[in-house]
Amino acid sequence: MARDDAPERTTHADKVYTLLFGQLMNGTFDPGAALNIPTLSREFEVSQTPIREALARLEHTGLVHREALRGYFVAPLFSEVELDKLMEARLVLEPALALEAGRRVTPEFLAKLLVPIDDLLRLSESQVVRSFREYWSADEEFHTLIAKQSANPFLEGAYRSLGGQVQRFRLFVKLGSADARFAAAEHRKIYDAFVARAPEAAADLMRHHIESARLRALSDRKTILANE
Amino acid sequence: MARDDAPERTTHADKVYTLLFGQLMNGTFDPGAALNIPTLSREFEVSQTPIREALARLEHTGLVHREALRGYFVAPLFSEVELDKLMEARLVLEPALALEAGRRVTPEFLAKLLVPIDDLLRLSESQVVRSFREYWSADEEFHTLIAKQSANPFLEGAYRSLGGQVQRFRLFVKLGSADARFAAAEHRKIYDAFVARAPEAAADLMRHHIESARLRALSDRKTILANE
DNA sequence: CATTTGGATACTGTATCCAATTTGAGGCGG
DNA sequence: CCGCCTCAAATTGGATACAGTATCCAAATG
Numbered sequence: 001m002a003r004d005d006a007p008e009r010t011t012h013a014d015k016v017y018t019l020l021f022g023q024l025m026n027g028t029f030d031p032g033a034a035l036n037i038p039t040l041s042r043e044f045e046v047s048q049t050p051i052r053e054a055l056a057r058l059e060h061t062g063l064v065h066r067e068a069l070r071g072y073f074v075a076p077l078f079s080e081v082e083l084d085k086l087m088e089a090r091l092v093l094e095p096a097l098a099l100e101a102g103r104r105v106t107p108e109f110l111a112k113l114l115v116p117i118d119d120l121l122r123l124s125e126s127q128v129v130r131s132f133r134e135y136w137s138a139d140e141e142f143h144t145l146i147a148k149q150s151a152n153p154f155l156e157g158a159y160r161s162l163g164g165q166v167q168r169f170r171l172f173v174k175l176g177s178a179d180a181r182f183a184a185a186e187h188r189k190i191y192d193a194f195v196a197r198a199p200e201a202a203a204d205l206m207r208h209h210i211e212s213a214r215l216r217a218l219s220d221r222k223t224i225l226a227n228e
Numbered sequence: 229m230a231r232d233d234a235p236e237r238t239t240h241a242d243k244v245y246t247l248l249f250g251q252l253m254n255g256t257f258d259p260g261a262a263l264n265i266p267t268l269s270r271e272f273e274v275s276q277t278p279i280r281e282a283l284a285r286l287e288h289t290g291l292v293h294r295e296a297l298r299g300y301f302v303a304p305l306f307s308e309v310e311l312d313k314l315m316e317a318r319l320v321l322e323p324a325l326a327l328e329a330g331r332r333v334t335p336e337f338l339a340k341l342l343v344p345i346d347d348l349l350r351l352s353e354s355q356v357v358r359s360f361r362e363y364w365s366a367d368e369e370f371h372t373l374i375a376k377q378s379a380n381p382f383l384e385g386a387y388r389s390l391g392g393q394v395q396r397f398r399l400f401v402k403l404g405s406a407d408a409r410f411a412a413a414e415h416r417k418i419y420d421a422f423v424a425r426a427p428e429a430a431a432d433l434m435r436h437h438i439e440s441a442r443l444r445a446l447s448d449r450k451t452i453l454a455n456e
Numbered sequence: 457c458a459t460t461t462g463g464a465t466a467c468t469g470t471a472t473c474c475a476a477t478t479t480g481a482g483g484c485g486g
Numbered sequence: 487c488c489g490c491c492t493c494a495a496a497t498t499g500g501a502t503a504c505a506g507t508a509t510c511c512a513a514a515t516g
Contacts, residue, residue, distance in 0.1 A: 060288035154317035
């Protein structure tokens with residue numbers, strides 16, 4: 001007997017949270033759009049209570065913001081200044097994460113890290129430009145794996161609290177395939193520093209990678225604005 | 229005119245959030261204690277819905293944690309390892325905050341910063357040891373003001389996400405009045421660097437301050453454990 | 457006879473739904 | 487242009503379903 005009778009091991013609030021999180025990361029909603037609770041309630045076919053709880057939990061990801069007595073909204077687009085501030089914050093956190101991760105390199109870590117690096121390279125080499133989502137998914141995976149390997153829950157949490165914002169930025173800046181090639185090469189260099197068990201070098205390369213990404217983002221942004 | 233006619237400018241959920249946050253920061257609850265919703269509902273004389281929302285929002289402060297299908301709990305005490313990781317994270321963030329704040333020094337900032345410095349010094353010089361809360365309140369004010377002055381919402385947010393944890397640590401480590409004197413002196417040096425418009429020096433002094441605080445915390449902790 | 461063990465029962469608390477109230481925003485007429 | 491009205495949405499209160507836990511009672515065992 002004892003059938004697999006654990007189909008409902010999670011709560012509705014958790015499921016709504018996960019679904020909404022995915023949709024927000026994928027850019028399903030327009031920036032600034034209202035997330036009104038009755039509508040979502042019908043959409044997900046649950047009552048308003050779990051929706052409300054999921055939204056409250058999503059607020060700290062930065063993907064959603066709340067105005068008292070007015071409701072929840074998708075986070076608005078970045079301004080140039082915000083983008084700069086975000087990169088400044090990443091510039092503080094990510095080299096520190098890379099440094100700690102570099103002190104704890106394991107073969108499993110290296111193996112897992114290789115996957116998003118190869119993905120990014122392969123995508124950037126293919127002639128057909130698929131969805132930007134695939135690029136960014138590989139990029140996110142790379143940075144998230146390093147954050148995890150840092151073995152510091154507080155630093156990782158601080159980075160995670162930036163994670164949603166980083167994603168906002170990713171949706172905002174359309175990555176070109178030339179950019180992806182640069183990024184793939186920089187990822188690879190960081191990887192090599194990990195292999196060489198050189199944490200300080202990894203941290204420096206990460207710093208350089210973020211600075212480059214910042215410059216690419218700024219120039220891309222200008223291009224986009226010029227085209228519109 | 230425009231009287232202060234904002235008596236009910238906030239929702240119940242906001243008020244509950246603020247109250248609970250204050251109580252958690254003050255150590256009103258025991259670490260690990262269950263925060264059950266019906267009880268809090270009676271206590272605050274509101275229904276369960278705003279309680280639930282406030283708890284969901286409190287989760288990201290680190291003062292409260294949630295276990296699926298089991299409810300919300302006050303964050304447990306620190307282990308030695310966690311304390312170390314926390315200080316490592318502060319060591320990454322706070323010098324960066326001090327650096328940015330140092331680039332944006334204003335007379336108002338300096339004036340506001342002087343208050344918690346003087347408070348801490350006065351408290352540490354008085355013979356009568358009052359509640360530790362007053363020490364930590366001054367300490368928190370000092371660090372929070374600098375975080376705000378950094379003018380980077382993302383870095384500030386990352387620090388704030390550590391803030392609750394820092395407070396957990398503060399409640400855990402009982403500050404001696406000798407420690408308070410050291411801290412006051414270090415705060416003062418950082419202040420002087422701000423006055424001298426030397427951001428890099430401020431960042432270095434902040435790094436040193438956190439490292440010292442870490443050492444003091446570790447030795448204090450050992451003393452406490454030895455006494456019990 | 458004392459102790460232990462099995463199982464039913466009461467109770468507590470989470471998760472959820474739904475209904476009632478309050479608030480904010482936009483349209484309409486003065 | 488300004489105030490009133492209407493409607494949609496947020497907010498809140500309370501009721502219900504459900505699960506897990508603790509408690510109690512009695513039968514079985516040494």
